[in-house]
Amino acid sequence: MLEANGIEKNFGGLKAVDNVSIKVKEGTIMGLIGPNGAGKTTFFNLITGFLSTDSGEIKFKGKDITNLEPHLISRLGMVRTFQQTRIFPEMTVLENLIVAPQDNVGEGFFDPIFYRKALKDDQKEKISVAVAILKDMGLYDQKDEYAKNLPYGEQKRLELMRAVMTSPDILLLDEPTAGVSQDYTDNMKSYIKKLKNERGITFFIIEHKMSFLMDLAEYLYVIDHGKLIASGTPKEIQNNTKVINAYLGTEG
């Protein structure tokens, strides 16, 4: 589904991403791990078009998307979240969700004039979808609260829900549990599983915490200093000496 070959990115003299190739299969949960500063987020930015690559090729659903504009990549069905959560703070929780779908009627300049009826019906439908998701995630009571007033863990969940509202084929999550409590982490884990099973969404997840991905991901890539140093099932990765040296060793 998603394929990246020989991706490179330099910042001045620093090789942030050095010849990294990955493949994400449809219907799986895959992980990208590595120590801080390994180049994980940079790699995400490259795949999703927020940074341009120096060399290499990215294919999504068989289409070459290398250096395409981010909103066009998103429209193809690959949607991401951010490590530093990016919600719309001065908009309500419900508004945060309603604004996300890519087939929203009424976002063009002439739509409010010519599609009044269609716009209303569409909004109603989108609101009911959003309400269902909010109830599912237990955020329904806060739906009219400004997003900035939510606790950090719930902002992270809101960001994920907002991404889900776009009906993506693949979700790229950048540290979905960074800085949140164990409760939220467990909650997030079960929600991701549910999304995969019920909606068939493919996941590619960056995590710093290995434990989060150990029983969630089917396959892991490990990068360190911009280079791919290992890949395999979580079990294989746990026993890989290169990985242990680069990463787990520091935790042990």
Place this chain on the structure above:
Amino acid sequence: MFYHLTILMIIYSITCIGLNIVVGYTGFFSFARAAFFGIGAYTSALLVMSGVPFLIAIIAGGILAAIFGWILGLITVEMTGDYFALATFAFAEMTRQVFINWTGLTRGPLGLPGIPRPEIFGFRFSTNQAYLFLYIILLILVLLITEMYVKSPFGRLLKTIREDETAAQSLGKDIAKTKNIAIAMGAFFGGVGGALYAHYITYIDPSAFVLHITIFFLIIVIAGGMGNNYGTILGAVMLVLVRELPRYLGLSPAFAASLQQMVYSSILVILMLVRPRGLLGERKLLSEQSSEEGGK
């Protein structure tokens, strides 16, 4: 006096409702307002003076301002924050220089005197009462149109640009295009406001479109309430009173001018401290009720 002040309030309200689309909803500080106001004023005045009907002329003034807004949007597409503000300021100054130096068209610093009063289907709006009536109708029209827009998904999209452009892009929103439309829309109402100003005052010259007036418009939006059209109207009422009332109090002009500046600044400082989002803040447009309806 009552009619004069109210008419000014309406003209500034229409202009600033346009500015609010850019500053309040989309979140970009634009210093180009005087330029759009001026483009609308000159366009409409010159058209009516060469025989074009009033209504067509003010719309043409708005459209020409919108076209310049669109071009400005294209040029500044990559700019955010301070850079955008500076670019729009430069644009406004360039426009003013054109007003001054294109003497064949604008008569330069001499200005355009004798701009005809509005005439619609043979009815000439010559008294202030008639003016007020006409301008109130136009204000209601502008308010209806902009309210329809800001409450629509389009309006919500504008807010996402203000809130977090990157996040909006990640959801697949074409930020560049939407921002451009917002600037053009804002410019349109700025142009219409300028046209209405020209036909009311009946005389314009380049000194009416200086940075000072841009700042005046920005204070209206900021004081009234960013992201709230009614707040903008309230801001216009307040600022017109502050600016014009000292003239009627029998104070010496020099004293009145400095008093005015002091009151301006005090209003801004107090508001920034007490109500940073203006007198009327933004409303929550997606209500409990509408979500309940949708939930069923």
